[in-house]
Amino acid sequence: MKKLVLVGGGHAQLAVLQALARQRAADIDAVLVTPSPWQYYSGMLPGFIAGHYAEADCRIDLRPLAKAAGVRLQLGQAVELAADERQLRLAEGSGLDYDLLSLDPGSATDLDTLAPPVAGAPLADPWAAEHVLAVKPLAHFFALWPQLQARALAASTYQLCIVGGGAAGVELALAAAHALKAAAGTGHAGIRVSVLAPAAALLPGHAQGVRARVTRRLADSGILVVPQRAHSGTDGLRLADGRLYPADCVIAATGARALPWLERSGLACSDDGWIEVGDTHQSLSHPEVFAAGDCCTRLDPRFARSGVHAVHAGPVLAHNLLAHARGEALRHYTPRRHSLYLIACGPRWAIASWGRWSAQGRWVWRWKDWIDRRFIRSHSV
Ligand SMILES: Cc1cc2nc3c(=O)[nH]c(=O)nc-3n(C[C@H](O)[C@H](O)[C@H](O)COP(=O)(O)OP(=O)(O)OC[C@H]3O[C@@H](n4cnc5c(N)ncnc54)[C@H](O)[C@@H]3O)c2cc1C
Incomplete structure (x- = not known):
């Protein structure tokens, strides 16, 4: 009997549960x-903020999936991994040993540039601790958004700043502007939503046509784009040119960073802490460890961290865990050259981005809605 420990119920791990079922x-x-x-499910967070979905629409219940797979569900947070000893330690103090480990715990929001850590403790600065809301962990963000919205609507003026110009930052800004405008009515002119990101950081990796469509959409929604890096100071949000930027709340959509406990695990990791895996998603240093999703990095083709890749790598992860346990051949995950991204724009409208091709409209939203709901449904037991 081999002991398999799955860490994180992320996008790729869902395929492992389905394979075991x-x-x-x-x-x-x-x-x-x-x-x-x-x-x-991060893809539906903008739709939740915009008011198109209830929280329950945007999440998958892991309990029936685990039950159907014959997998015990242990609610807890891994905080330490000693890869050489094959030991995992949880926040509650208990430990698990394993013969085979499958890692899909995702990533954290990269707060280092926005709120530089003080003595290693991110958000130790009181202003940042009170005003900065990281987009991950998602469960936390889903829980806090209604409170943030209520505070904004109750105030006579409210400045919501989204720091980060990637697809996540742009979608959050468009969704928030739509939700706040819809809830406040046209009479509430005191709410302002801004996106702060250097021009080069607006939708990196997307074609010029997509950037142009999104820029128009942001302008039409009354969202101010400030093309500067921002960081939190003791007295507020400061731009790269030294100016203080008014902010009642800062949403950090500043990209992903590796989870510190994995960096310290003894697994081969890149300089910035991602677990190094080959095309079979097996650790380069510990063959009994497999990783997929945001937590790992591939050395062959480097590709962006995204839910799309986490989902597509899932069946390969599932196959390889069982194959490794039985001494069978492993499979490779070959990412497609381009991935389809459907960028929600607040109202039921979206922009499609695939390589150099782009399109927009209500029909793109309906397409995204169909894909996202189908993903949730396909994991409902
Ligand atoms: C607003 C937003 C919108 C996005 N939209 C898209 C999109 O449209 N398309 C796209 O491709 N990508 C999108 N992304 C990126 C996408 O969210 C990530 O790339 C994706 O979630 C990565 O999947 P994952 O399986 O690695 O991790 P996750 O989906 O984050 O899952 C990780 C799991 O591990 C658990 N976990 C975390 N820490 C621990 C621990 N210490 N111990 C045990 N369990 C743990 C978590 O609770 C969670 O269940 C978006 C991101 C954001 C922020």
Whole structure:
């Protein structure tokens, strides 16, 4: 009997649960460690903020999936991994040892540039601690958004700043502007939404046509784009040119950073802390460890961290875990050259981006809505 520990119920791990449900492995004793019974789906967060979805529409219940897979669900947070000893330690103090480890715990919001850590503790600065809301963990963001919205609507003036110009930052800004305008009515002129990001950081990796469409959309929605890097100071949000920028709340959509406990694990990691894996998603240093999703980096083709790749790597991760346990051949995950991104624009309208091609309209929103709901449905037992 081999002990398999799955860490994180992320996008790729869902495929592992489904594979174990299809072919119950009598030779494997599996446990899933994850902090919550819910796996939140980032693709639907903008639609939740915009008011198109309830929170319950945007998450997958891991309990029935684990049950169907014959996997024990242990609610907890991994805080330490000693890869050489094959030992995982959880926040509650308990430990798990394993023969085979599958890592899909995602990533954290990269707060280092926005709110530089003080003595290693991010957000130790009181202004940042009170005003900066990181987009991840998603469960936390889903819980806090209604409070943020209520505070904005109750105030006579409210400045919401989204720091980060990637697809996530842009979608959050458009969704927030739509939600606040819809809830406040046209009479509330005191709410302002801004996106702060250097020009080169606006939708990096997307074609010029997509950037032009998004820029128009931001302008039409009354969102101010400030083409500067921003960081939090003791007295507020400061721009790269030294000016203080008015901000009642700062949403950090500043990209992903590696989870510190994985950086310290003894697994081969890149300089910035991502677990190094090959095209089979097996650790380069510890063959009994597999990783997929945001937490890892591929050395062959480097590709962007995204839910799309996490989902597509899932079936390969699932196959390889069982194959490794049985001494069978591993499979490769070959990412497609281009991935389709559907960028929600606040109202039921979206922009499609695929390589150099782009399109927009209500029909793109309906397409995105169909894909996203289908993803959630396909993981409902
Ligand atoms: C607003 C927003 C919109 C996005 N939209 C898109 C999109 O449209 N398309 C796209 O491709 N990408 C999108 N992304 C990126 C996408 O969210 C990530 O790339 C994707 O979630 C990565 O999946 P994952 O499986 O690696 O991790 P996650 O989906 O983050 O899952 C990680 C899981 O591990 C659990 N976990 C975390 N820490 C621990 C721990 N210490 N111990 C145990 N369990 C743990 C978490 O609770 C969670 O269940 C978006 C991101 C944001 C912020």
